[in-house]
Amino acid sequence: MNFYLRRKFFAVVIFFFSCFALHAQDSLSKYILTPKESPSPKINGPKVFGVRPNHPILFTVPATGTRPMAFSADNLPKGITLDAKTGRLSGSISKPGEYILLLHAKNKLGETKRSFKIVVGETIALTPPMGWNSWNVYASKVTQELVAANARAMASSGLINHGWNYMNVDDVWQGKRGGEFGGIMSDSTTFPNMQALVDEVHNLGLKIGIYSTPWVESYGHHIGGSSQNPEGIFAKTTENVPRNKKQLPYAIGQYTFWDKDVKQWAKWGFDYLKYDWNPIEVPETKAMYDLLRASGRDVVFSLSNSTPFASIGELSKIANAWRTGGDIRDNWKSLKSRLLTQDKWAPYASPGHWNDPDMMIVGWVGWGKGPYPTHLTPDEQYSHMSAWCLQSVPLLLGNDLTKLDDFTLSLLTNDEVLAVNQDPLGKQAxxxxxxxxxxxxxxxxxxxxxxxxxxxxxxxxxxxxxxxxxxxxxxxxxxxxxxxxxxxxxxxxxxxxxxxxxxxxxxxxxxxxxx
Structure with missing residues (x-):
């Protein structure tokens, strides 16, 4: 096939795929239940926020309504400022305690107000994290530009106005050790400037997360937090070593570099850590918790995967979230297994500590082989979102945010449904x-x-x-x-x-x- 015919062939394929996607979007529109947003201002999202003393605060007041919008607050504690145009709270508070603010949002159509509590103490993530993770859409094909594009879509789509705020990079971002601290640096071919990515996400009013493992090698065959040599030099394994059997490279090496990695993440400015290995054990969890606590930043600490129930009493006290099972897929069998089966975990959920049945599978997913529209039906997606909100679990989207159709947006922007997830009581259904x-x-x-x-x-x-x-x-x-x-x-x-x-x-x- 010559160049002209090849180009024509691919143009036809793209045309028909686009028509299919548009048809699929139109066919989903009839399932939309969420009413359209009011142009008048409305403050959404969590009513409570936890931060440790003297740690930096980054919180964007989620508010819907016609822009421009002016933000203000009564009773701002010393050390905190609120940007009147963006609604971003920043600064730090040195004295532990509870601070009750009254937030205001005003546009040309009116004004609204809502109480907001800042709790300065040892507990963060007082409501389940809401955001995005790269794995269920890009898997091992994630890049800096893809994460940045999704962050921009998180902001421009209006998801940020409903409380969605974390942009989490999953496995395979890792390159070699180096830098100021000897921590893992980003792969220069796929993440050429990690600092620039963190800054861009923060400048959008969002937060950003990172991935690691205490193992020598990650599930995605990239460098982990330990090594068999004191230099931390990494080479991908060529052996067919079974995972989860405490055999190298899927085991913790003789030399650990966790402290160096945490220093690097803190310098970049990360706000979330997905820590992934199996079996999850208490000593490694406690070691990472202590390092994150001493980093000078509030970093949500999430354990993955398949947390052993026998250890949940100890693990739940030092982690902010923990996976209650294996990896989810976009089919009814996988979703069904998580809908009415989480009761035994419920006693361990509380503000700051959340059970996690895994990331979400709505919208366009793909695991690096797409993206394509989820295989879940509309009713299954409603069940998915309803169960996750009722069970007070982290809401981490696993879809391409640059391909948000009206139906998916309606699923993710229903503030009354999201309020059940973000309820300050933190009770799991x-x-x-x-x-x-x-x-x-x-x-x-x-x-x-x-x-x-x-x-x-x-x-x-x-x-x-x-x-x-x-x-x-x-x-x-x-x-x-x-x-x-x-x-x-x-x-x-x-x-x-x-x-x-x-x-x-x-x-x-x-x-x-x-x-």
Whole structure:
């Protein structure tokens, strides 16, 4: 095939792929439940924020509405400033304690205000982290430009205005050891200037995360935090060594360089660490926790993968999040295994410490072989998002943010659904009733109301599912609200029932009716 024919062939392929993608987007539009945003100002996101004494604060007030918008705050503590144009809080606070601010957002259509608590102490991540991770879309093909493009899309799409803020680089960013501290430097062919990437993400009002392992070699066959030689020189293995058996290179080497790596991450300015190995053990976790705590920055510390339940009592005290299982994929079998199965982990979840069933699989995913639209149906995606929010787990998107269609945006910008995830009480929903394979997840919220999800796990029939007041420990009349549609459904007494489609969910809140 000559050059002209090849070019014409690929042009036709791209044309038909684009038509397919547009058709897929149009076909999903009919499933949108989230109402359109109001042009009037509205403050969203978490109502509480944790920071350690004297550590830098980076927090962008999430607010929707027509721009330009002016931000202000009453009762700003000493050492903190709020940018009136961007809504970014910055600075540091030296004295431990709780500081109650009153945030204001104003545009040409009106003004709104909301209370916001800053807790200065030892606990960070007082609500589950919300953001993005590169693995489920790019896997080993991630680059600096791809991360930067997704960060820009996080901001320009408006996701940042709903509380999404972490941009996390997963495995294969690593190059050789070097630099000022002897830490791992970025691969110059794929991440030519890590400092520039961190600065760009921060300048967008977002935060950024990094990946590592205490092993000699990472899952993606890049340098880890230890070595068999004192220089830390790394060579990819050519042996077929089974993982998770404490055999090199998937084991901790004789010489460790964790302190050097942390110093390098702190210099760059990272805000999140995904620490990945198996089996996850307490000594290595505690060692990394201590190093991060001494780094001068608040770094969310997330453990991956398949945390041993036998150790969760100890691990949950020193980690901010921990994977409760293996890797997720974009199919119903993988998602179903995480929907009504997390109850045993619930006692260990609390503000600052979160169970993690893995990253999200909505939108355009790919694992380096795409991206392509997720194989989950719309109902399955609603179940996915509802369960993750009810269970108070980290919301880490695994999709291409430069390919956000209207349906995916509607999934990710429903502030009433997200508020269930970000509720300051930090309660994880548990199964309160089951009928066959279907079930109801429910949780308490800080304001005294309840949130629940009625999940139909069956494959082929719509089911009439109910949530009974006796299962929730309440009595009397309650107003039931459809959270996805942001619409009150009426006053109910003793129970609420709804028809739920196969693989689908009805997500509601219940608040006490007056009188």
């Amino acid at each position: 548990t199964v309160v009733s089951k009928v066959d394979s279907c079930g109801v997840l429910a949780k308490d919220l800080e304001d005294g109301s309840k949130a629940a999800g009625l999940f139909n796990i069956t494959d082929d029939i719509t089911r009439r599912l109910s949530v009974k007041w006796s299962d929730l420990g309440i009595k009397g009349k309650y107003i039931v609200r459809d959270l996805w549609r942001q619409k009150d459904l009426g006053i109910f007494n003793e129970e609420f029932s709804a028809d739920v489609p196969p693989h689908g969910v009805v997500m509601i809140s219940l608040r006490k009716a007056k009188g």
